[in-house]
Amino acid sequence: MENKEHIQQHYIEYVLEHGRQPVSVFAFAKHLGISEQEFYQHFNSFEGLEQEVWRELFETTRVKVESQEVYMQYSVREKLLSFYYSWIEVLKNNRSFVVYTANKYPGRRFHTASTELYTFRNAFKEFAGELIREGRTTDEIIDRPYLSNRYADGFWMQALFVLNFWIKDQSKNFEQTDVAIEKAVNTSFDLLGRTPLDSIFDFAKFLYQSKN
Known part of the structure; x- marks a missing residue:
């Protein structure tokens, strides 16, 4: 069989x-x-088969990065960077299939409702959730009212950005994708960590509570 x-x-x-x-x-x-x-x-269908291919590409990447001894010593920011860099290396071996799938959509761009990515999306958001929880314990990520429960969605949008950028990247050995990954991840953690706006918000909250 x-x-x-x-x-x-x-x-x-x-x-x-x-x-x-x-x-x-x-x-x-x-x-x-x-x-x-x-x-x-x-x-259960061809669509289910394609979803499984995408999920396995993710799982292959996750196993690869988490099996590295140095991985546990990484900050959360470094763990996400390591994942994206390794993910692109895995995708390179399957680029023709990735492009074939992307060609189904206008502008060759995956979006949040792309059915082929459904099980991959769920697995990635679970992975992102683990990083977010770890980031809270290390103070790399702070809780914000009404926003914290959307962090995983934000990382999923970031993964789609990386994927779509790589598909269209014409640079040698996709060097521009590496730059895009670094800038995207650094920007996201700069925003998710404590910023001057958080200090202003905390001060305003203190003043309000002091009056009451």
């Missing part, structure tokens, strides 16, 4: 060679010499 990885690989090869999905699961299964039942034991 064909295993999950084999079906995935043949599907990726098919869409890259034909520029489209197979006309049906039946036709694709016949192409592989397996039954529809065998396909559905692993995936």
Whole structure:
């Protein structure tokens, strides 16, 4: 019986060679010499298969960075930088499939509702949530009323920015993407950490409470 990885690989090869999905699961299964039942034991649809590919690209990256001995010594900012740099390296090995997926959308740009990224998005936001919680304990990230519960969404938007930037990057070895990652992550942590505005807010809050 064909295993999950084999079906995935043949599907990726098919869409890259034909520029489209197979006309049906039946036709694709016949192409592989397996039954529809065998396909559905692993995936509920072609869309589900593509979602799994994207989730596995994320998981491969996460395992890669977290297995490094130095990772636990990193600040939260450095952990996110390490993830993005490693993620791009993983994506380079699958660039044709990434571009194929992006070509489904206007301007070759993924957006928050891109169905292929659904399970990846959930996994990434869980990962981001862990970094956010750690960042609060190290004071790299501070709580802000009405905003803190949106931090994970903000990091997801950042991941989409990195992905879309890389897809369109024409620089040698995608060097501009590395620069974009550094600037995006540094800016986000500069904003999520304590800023002069937080001091002003705390002072105003103190004055208000003192009057009451």
